[in-house]
Amino acid sequence: MKPKAIRDVPGLFQFPDFITEDEEGLLLQSLDTGNKWQLSSFNGECMTQRWGVVTDLKRRSVRPCSIERGEEDLPSFLRAIIEKWINRCEVIAQFHPNEANANSYEKHKGHSLAAHFDDRFLSGDILVNLSLGADCHMTFARKDKIKVLVPRRSLQVVTGRARFEHTHGIDLDDFHGPRRVSITFRRAKLTCT
Structure with a gap:
């Protein structure tokens, strides 16, 4: 599977239709089972x-997660996504x-993603994001603002200048459906055990 490079944002790549509609439905079902969603106002x-x-x-x-504290390692439905890109996407194998x-964004509730950098030291060099439920336009900003279409069911890879020199965010009006869910994967640098 070859990535589509986003020319206006160096280091940004997408794999359109990375998952099927059926896979998307199963992922959303897995995420919505058990009522584990919690309200966050960290970046919007x-x-x-x-x-x-x-x-x-x-x-x-x-630090590593602690089962005793109620924390959970990556579940099998997320590990299956990782296996898929390891086997099919050479650039992130x-x-x-x-x-x-x-993150689940509901337009009628006014949800948004404020412009931000994921921590540039602790969160590693690569961000991988899977988009579910609806398309959106994500704004990448350095000197100028560049709106990039992030299609539903696509896998987006943020590296290099896109990762370290551009903030990213999504305005309320840039969600193109009632609900968009994103899953972001990182390789965080352990500082303690």
Whole structure:
């Protein structure tokens, strides 16, 4: 599977139709089972779930997850996505994340993603994002703002200048459906055990 390079944002790639409609439906069902969504206002308001290593941005630390604290490692439905890109996407075949979070954005609730950088030290060099439920336009900004279409069921890879020199965010009006869910994968750098 060959990536589509986004010329206006160096280091940004997409794999359109990375998953099928049936796979998308099963992923959304897995995410919605068990009522694990929690309200987040960290980078704009949305509902969120997270798995894997635990990053504490205030303490500048990353530690393994603890089952005793109710934390959860990457579940099998996320590991299946990782296996798929390892086997089909040469550009990220060596990327093995240890952290993931899902965000659910509902347009009627005014959800959005504020312009931000994922932590440029603790969150690693690559971000991989799977888009579910609806298309959106994500704004990448350095000096100028560039709106990039992120199609539903696509896998987006953020590396290099796109990762370290551009903020990214999504305005409310740039969600092209009632609900969009994203799953972001990272390889966080463990700072403690």
